[in-house]
Each structure stands twice: as structure tokens, then as C-alpha cells.
Amino acid sequence: MPDPAPVPEKKTPDLVDVTRIYYEPAAAELPRGRQVLERWPEATRVPVESHWRIPELHGDEANVDRWVRIKREALVLGIKKSLQARPNGRSADFIAPSTANGCAMACAYCYVPRRKGYSNPITVFANIEQITGYLARHVARQGTKPEPNQCDPVSWVYDLxxxxxCSVDAEISDNVDDLVTLFRGLPTAKASFATKHVNPRLLTLDPRGRTRVRFSLMPARVAKLLDIRTSPVAERLAALDDFAAAGYEVHVNLSPVVVHEGWLPLWAELLDQLGDATNAATKAQLQAEVIFLTHEENLHRVNLGWHPKAEDLLWRPALQETKRSQSGGLNVRYRARDKARYLDQLLGLISERAPYLRVRYAF
Structure with a gap:
């Protein structure tokens, strides 16, 4: 494995230092929109017709030179117009309508930039009451879950x-607060979200077991190269007991699993660290998802412009095969036969090093 490469430095210790807010006028009129605008009163405000069409942010490959700067300094306010809870069945029963789009972090393998193109900073959807109302009605229509599945034995699970x-979104607005509050009062459903950011403010929200937080983990040496602008893996591990004690259902995502020379010993070390970081109460409810890397050709080309060292691990033609995504993009993933072998090796390692950890989903 190559040594981690230096990554672009932040001007401030914060993930965001908003200097420019692009807003749909209808979003700025809503209470949540006003909350966000008031938080950064000195930011330049730029009205836009649509959060999807902002040429200086989206769809311009030249923005690769400003990848991290855009994520730190730009923020978008919009209205979520299409409200739909899509069936999933893997990690969750349903994918909830988004209350945000984009991210201030810059993980080198992230698929989110494919949606709007390139840097894709955070868009906050201001019509939160409309979204939570839709979700409450959708949950009510499902009734009681008829039988257990890999998502949950009792509750319908909604990925947020x-x-x-969501942990980063909660640094920007109260949308996540409202979602945790909503699911706290829904006895037949749970919220669920994955995160690479430790936000202590979430510990105050009193989820009462109705929100599942899945902390994404990978070996720290690999994360230093690929998980740009995220909380260090050691910090994520240290947060597990705190979140469990605060009333969250705490799971871990072993994701993405990146295959390289010497990858299994690094995962063995991480599993030992997971055991050392968690108390008996956390271990008793801890479950895992295991997701192997899928990468994408266009993102590969973008990464070569701002963080090429990451591609030494992510783009491995000798190990990977191609597949067209539903959107028509060219994805690469480990060859099926080899991936099955890698998965067996990792599951065997989990059984040996972390026998308390039930793997709920592996892909």
C-alpha cells in the first residue's frame, strides 16, 4: 500500500466556513431557510432558480481545482420537490426523502458527486415540515412490520x-433534530444513517432507541488516504459507547473494504481496536454492514486532478471488473469470484477477532 499523500489543508478547523449562500427564493422564506441564512449573516447571498442548476458549483470539471474550497465555503438552500420513500431492502426497508444533498467532507470514493457533478457542497432542503409530514404518513400506511428481515426484526427502517x-447536516441546520424527534414518536419505525463525522451535539437529542447510527470504519492508515475531511477513525471508535449511552442504536459500517497488499492484517488490527473501544452494553447491540468498494470512472478522472494518490488504491484494473450503473455510468468493482473469497476472509476474521459482532448485511 502506498504511503498516505498530503491532502489539501483547511483554512479553519471547521468543516464549513460559509462565505456564499445560493438560495431558491421560496426556500429562503421558510423558517428553516431563515435559520440557515441567519447563521451566516455576512455570507454573500445569490438567488438561483434551482438548486440543481448552479453552473459555478455543479457540472464543471474545472471545479476540480477548487474541490475542497467549494465544499467549505459554499452552501445551497433549496426545496425538496419530489417526496418519495423508495423501497430498499438491503441496509434499510426504505430510503427516506432527503433533507440535504451533498457533503462538506471529501471521501475519495464517494458516489454523491455523481449526482450533481464534481464538488457538490451541502444543499439544505428548507421544507422540513413537508418532509417529516410525508414520512409520518408513510410510516402509518405500513402498519406493523409483518416479519423480521435483515434491516430489523421488528421495525420498519428508513435510511435518512x-x-x-446527517452528522454533518446537523452542524448546518436543525433538520436532523426534527427527524430524530419524529422517529422518537413512531413505535413501528426507526431512522438510520451512516456517518464518518462525530458530532457531539447529537448526543443531546434523546432518540430513545428509534434512531440507528452506523459509524463507518476502515483501517486508520487507509482512511488517512481516502477519508478526506472526516473525523479520525480513532475518534469514531471513541464515540460508540457515548452514542449508545445517549439512546441511539449503534452499528458500524465496515465500509468501503478496499483490497490491497496487506489489507487483512490492517482489518484485524481495526477489529481489535473496536473491541477495546466498546463496553459490554455497546457490544451487546452492535451489528455491522460490510460493503466492498465500488468505484466510478468519472470520479476516478476527477480524483486524478486533485488527489491522485487515492487512485493507487481505488482504481485497480487487475483486480476489478466493470459494470454499467442504472444511470449509465461505468462502475468498477472487484471480480465476483475474487470478491467472494475476500468476503469469506473478512467474515472469518470478524468471527475470530470480534465474535460479538453480528454481520447484518454484506455486499
Whole structure:
């Protein structure tokens, strides 16, 4: 494995230092939109017709030179117009309508930039009351879950952060607060989101077991190269007991699993660290998802312009095969036969080093 390369430095210790807010006028009129605008009163405000069409942010490959700067300094306010809870069945029963899109972090393998193109900073959807109302009605229509599945044995599970990181979103607005509050009062459903950011403010939200937080983990040496602008892996591990004690259901995502020379010993070390970091109460409810790397050709080309060292691990033609995505993009993933072998090796390692950890989903 190559040594981690230096990554672009932040001007401030914060993930965001907003200097420019692009807003749909209708979003700025809503209470949540006003909250966000008032938080950064000195930021330049730029009205836009649509959060999807902002040429200086989206769809311009030249923005690769400003990848991290855009994520730190730009923020978008919009209205979520299409409200739909899509069936999933893997990690969650349903994918909830997004309350945000984009991310201030810059993981080198992230699929979110494919949606709007390139840097894709955070868009906050201001019509939160409309979104939570839709979700409450959708949950009510499902009734009681008829039988257990890999998502949950009792509750319908709704993934909240398909196109964002909810822990980061909670640094920007109260949308995540409202979602945790909503699911706290829904006895037949749970919220769920994956995160690479430790946000201590979430510990105050009193989820009462109705929100599942899945902390994404990978060996620290690999994360230093690929998980740009995220909380260090050691910090994520240290947060597990705190979040469990605060009333969250705490799981871990072993994701993405990146295959390289010497990868299994690094995962063995991480599993030992996981055991050392968690108490008996956390271990008793800890479950895992295991997701191997899928990468994408266009993102590969973008990464070569701002963080090429990451591609030494992510783009491995000798190990990978191609597949067209539903959107028509060219994805690469480990060859099926080899991936099955890698998965067996990792699951065997989990059984040996972390026998308390039930793997709920592996892909």
C-alpha cells in the first residue's frame, strides 16, 4: 500500500466556513431557510432558480481545482420537490426523502458527486415540515412490520442520509433534530444513517432507541488516504459507547473494504481496536454492514486532478471488473469470484477477532 499523500489543508478547523449562500427564493422564506441564512449573516447571498442548476458549483470539471474550497465555503438552500420513500431492502426497508444533498467532507470514493457533478457542497432542503409530514404518513400506511428481515426484526427502517452525512447536516441546520424527534414518536419505525463525522451535539437529542447510527470504519492508515475531511477513525471508535449511552442504536459500517497488499492484517488490527473501544452494553447491540468498494470512472478522472494518490488504491484494473450503473455510468468493482473469497476472509476474521459482532448485511 502506498504511503498516505498530503491532502489539501483547511483554512479553519471547521468543516464549513460559509462565505456564499445560493438560495431558491421560496426556500429562503421558510423558517428553516431563515435559520440557515441567519447563521451566516455576512455570507454573500445569490438567488438561483434551482438548486440543481448552479453552473459555478455543479457540472464543471474545472471545479476540480477548487474541490475542497467549494465544499467549505459554499452552501445551497433549496426545496425538496419530489417526496418519495423508495423501497430498499438491503441496509434499510426504505430510503427516506432527503433533507440535504451533498457533503462538506471529501471521501475519495464517494458516489454523491455523481449526482450533481464534481464538488457538490451541502444543499439544505428548507421544507422540513413537508418532509417529516410525508414520512409520518408513510410510516402509518405500513402498519406493523409483518416479519423480521435483515434491516430489523421488528421495525420498519428508513435510511435518512442517502445523499449526505446527517452528522454533518446537523452542524448546518436543525433538520436532523426534527427527524430524530419524529422517529422518537413512531413505535413501528426507526431512522438510520451512516456517518464518518462525530458530532457531539447529537448526543443531546434523546432518540430513545428509534434512531440507528452506523459509524463507518476502515483501517486508520487507509482512511488517512481516502477519508478526506472526516473525523479520525480513532475518534469514531471513541464515540460508540457515548452514542449508545445517549439512546441511539449503534452499528458500524465496515465500509468501503478496499483490497490491497496487506489489507487483512490492517482489518484485524481495526477489529481489535473496536473491541477495546466498546463496553459490554455497546457490544451487546452492535451489528455491522460490510460493503466492498465500488468505484466510478468519472470520479476516478476527477480524483486524478486533485488527489491522485487515492487512485493507487481505488482504481485497480487487475483486480476489478466493470459494470454499467442504472444511470449509465461505468462502475468498477472487484471480480465476483475474487470478491467472494475476500468476503469469506473478512467474515472469518470478524468471527475470530470480534465474535460479538453480528454481520447484518454484506455486499
Amino acid at each position: 442520509g442517502e445523499n449526505s452525512d
